[in-house]
Amino acid sequence: MIRLDGVTKRFRSAAGERVALDGVDLTVAAGQVFGVVGRSGAGKSTLIRTINLLERPDAGRVIVDGQEITALAPAELRAARRRIGMIFQHFNLLNAKTIAENVAFPLRLEGRSGAEVDRRVAGLLDRLGLAEHAKKHPAQLSGGQKQRVGIARALATEPKVLLCDEATSALDPETTDEILTLLDQLNRELGLTLVLITHQMEVVRRVCDRVAVMQDGRVVEEGATADVFLHPGHPATRAMLAEGEEAFDALLAPVGGRLAKLTFRGGSTYEPELSRVARSVGVDYSILSGRISRIRGEPYGQLVVAFTGGDAEAAVAQLGARGVVVEAV
Amino acid sequence: MEAFFTNVDWPEIGRATWDTLLMLGGSMALTVLFGVPLGVLLYLSGRGRLAANPVLNAALSLVVNVLRSVPFIILLIVMLPVTVLLVGTSLGVAGAIPPLVVGAAPFYARLVESALREVDNGVVEATQAMGASTWQIVTRALLPEAMPGVIAGATVTAIALVSYTAMAGVVGAGGLGDLAIRFGYQRFQTDVMVVTVVLLLLLVQGLQMLGDRLVAAVSHR
Secondary structure: OEEEEEEEEEEEEOOEEEEEEEEEEEEEOOOOEEEEEOOOOOOHHHHHHHHOOOOOOOEEEEEEOOEEHHHOOHHHHHHHHOOEEEEEOOOOOOOOOOHHHHHHHHHHHOOOOOHHHHHHHHHHHHHOOOHHHOOOOHHHOOHHHHHHHHHHHHHOOOOOEEEEEOOOOOOOHHHHHHHHHHHHHHHHHHOOEEEEEEOOHHHHHHHOOEEEEEEOOEEEEEEEHHHHHHOOOOHHHHHHHHOOOOOOOOOOOOOOOEEEEEEEEHHHHHOOHHHHHHHHHOOEEEEEEEEEEEEOOEEEEEEEEEEEOOOHHHHHHHHHHOOOEEEEO | OOOOOOOOOHHHHHHHHHHHHHHHHHHHHHHHHHHHHHHHHHHHOOOOOOOOOHHHHHHHHHHHHHHHHOOHHHHHHHOHHHHHHHHOOOOHHHHHHHHHHHHHHHHHHHHHHHHHHOOOHHHHHHHHHOOOOHHHHHHHHHHHHHHHHHHHHHHHHHHHHHHHHHHHHHHOOOOHHHHHHHHHHOOOOHHHHHHHHHHHHHHHHHHHHHHHHHHHHHOOO
8 A cells, every 4th residue: 555665765964964754665555554653853743755756765655545746736736635545643633623613624625515524524534523613713622622623624635644753752642542542443444554653662553554664764673563562673773662660680580490482472471371381390389570461452461481300491481482582581 | 263273274284184195195096006916026036936036036136125224205205207207207196206216115115025925835736736827826826825815914004105205295295294294394384284184194004903893894704
């Protein structure tokens, strides 16, 4: 649905030239929720803005829904943009217009009016739980409500792609959750392709099928969310994942024995694999750190354990045979 | 009471009030007509804006600054030949309007420009992302969003124009300010001075109130 080919963008300023995007290649399949994470300055914001050409790349191609966006004439580009919805961190609603007028705005820009527009707007407001706010102005709404207006507005032209530029970064955790649930629903019910940039790993964990990690204008790691989160390959990914987590530090825990990081996925997460193996091999284990959670609905468990008092290698081998991924710590 | 207002020729005051209103109305309408597009161009051609154009921006800026730095009384005189060319006379209400517009439009354009700058760039970007053309962005998003500032600026400009009209008396434009100078000041007719100043005060007060009401009506912050 979306393909970036060697997209490069440089910013020139008095201080010199800065490379914001350095030959980025990326493919987002139709119906996917694709996350782009990175610290501020990594280039993720520039990246999402090249997809609808709010930022024109210096080199490379952007293809959306089979159309090479970077090759379009101005009028064609405007038409293409109408099929790419976008929502923003600070919502960017029109303060002078009512909620209903905000949602109708993209349709008005196409020169449409009348009952058809009214019906479409009413339907969207209904779907997003905003019907009672139709005649209010944005200043009268909460952050979460404003973002829902932003989503309704983005959906008015029935786009196939929705770009989310830090869409939950200005919201409190509860509202973030509500907006993510909504985005997830839109993806599943409408088959909407979502590209979502964020610095919140939790957002990716909740809704993204795939994730790309950016650093210094490059994609340093990309893959299915669960793979990237459970077995991060790049130091930048590890650093971002470690943030806010109480990671196990071998230097601080005075334990002996064979240390191992075990990753359970899917159904095996809830099976008593560890105790079965321990009993059959005859080893003891202490759990040093761990997390049992879900990544986009798929359950997983990740534990750091120390095997003592028996044949630890046999235990590791048996766990491996049962589909548990064992890594050295 | 009657004794105090001996010098006041009420029909004359009436005519002068009407002249002032005509000058104000005519020059204000034209000031908005020229000032808004000029302000929009100043904004759009600015650095990092939709139609960033350093050369155009510098040129417009220079013209605006030159016109704004010329004292209005000088502008009135310098404009005389142009005024004759434009409206066929340099006298009366018609003769006053061109210099008034040339004096006020650049000032108003700056106020429009700064009102547009107050609009969050994110709104411009969102509108752009919806596939709007530059014209649509200006007319459908920027100007409506900046409307409180645009109206407040028009109020300030209209009030500045009231005092400019007083100076226009120098070129025989008539109006209340002219009466105040010729009779109130030069002939020491204090009663005429008081009446004209009170009327000007009422006019300014009325304009400010009207402006404030309109701003409140279009503000939704």
